[in-house]
Amino acid sequence: MRIAFYGSSLLSSYWNGAATYYRGLLKQMALLGHDVTFYEPDAYDRQKNRDMDPPDWCRVVVYDATEEALARVTAEAADYDVVVKASGVGVFDNELLVQTMAAARSDAIRIYWDVDAPATLAEIQPDAAHPLRVTLPSLDAVCTYGGGQPVIDAYTALGARAVHPIYNGLDPETHHPVPADSRFSVDLAFLGNRLPDREKRVEDFFLDAAARIPEKSFLLGGSGWGDKHMPDNVRYIGHVGTGDHNAFNCSPMAVLNINRDSMAATGFSPPTRVFEATGAGACLICDAWTGLEMFLEPDTEVLVARDGRDVGEIMSGLTRERADEIGKAALSRVLRDHTYASRAQEVHRLLRAMRDAKAEPTPA
Structure with a gap:
């Protein structure tokens, strides 16, 4: 047609x-x-x-x-x-x-x-x-x-x-594992533009977590965050073009996804970032929302956090070996069920x- x-x-x-x-x-x-x-x-x-x-x-x-x-x-x-x-x-x-x-x-x-x-x-x-x-x-x-x-x-x-x-x-021709890039090599990274119904949840899940574990390194990508107060262990890099998304997702030990307020309150939908990250083999930490288990198995293919305290606890105990296991399991799942x-x-x-x-x- x-x-x-x-x-x-x-x-x-x-x-x-x-x-x-x-x-x-x-x-x-x-x-x-x-x-x-x-x-x-x-x-x-x-x-x-x-x-x-x-x-x-x-x-x-x-x-x-x-x-x-x-x-x-x-x-x-x-x-x-x-x-x-x-x-x-x-x-x-x-x-x-x-x-x-x-x-x-x-x-x-x-x-x-x-x-x-x-x-x-x-x-x-x-x-x-x-x-x-x-x-x-x-x-x-x-x-x-x-x-x-x-x-x-x-x-x-x-x-x-x-x-x-x-x-x-997932489009596996676009989002897939690539070698790590030192520009994005941190413990936890988040990518998302600054929007009114996202900002508070970024504060709760990302910036609060960073403040709780100052020994860990954090990376924030996306437009609009330049004047936002952040803990010293958060590095802001601005807009990240799609050509860098694979490296952004592959290089950190883990990648965070945060739903906006409206998406968390009405129904559910995995954002594009979920499949971009898992398609690159990333270890994904996701905020808790109804329906997540339809797409990824908690604790096996994705780590689930209710707030910044949970994110901090997850990151405090996460090893590179465990992160790699979760990333590989998630990649296998999305290639099978979610292209x-x-x-x-x-x-x-x-x-x-x-x-x-x-x-x-x-x-x-």
């Missing part, structure tokens, strides 16, 4: 945590025979901070963040069999949704793809006039970054016809089912 995907950015991970998800999933969709075009705005300096050239498996259309360009690219939705509007594009989000779905052919499959369902639901649940609330009943489906049954129930209650969580996964190839097969089956349902004659 010909798929138009309107999202934040495929070419840049700069202030764009969904980049890995888009790349892994859409590459595999293309390998299944789908013709994919990704539409992304020139916004937030993402095009100045590209970490990927346009791939041969996807046509990428970069458009100016103007109303004129918006009208042009949304009108092109009429040329596709599947029209997808993702959440969090960042420019003209509501207009993109309304105009792309209005332009789509009557026989086209129309999907809203939510890469941050808890935040979206918090925004639209109290506002019956929100454009997404108004549009939901006319869409064929909502696909989400994850969230499990709580997110399915919430979207269904708001009028969605069907809700399908498509979880993050983007398997996620794409899920989407492929969904699209075929929706296409067939549209082709069925309407009962008299």
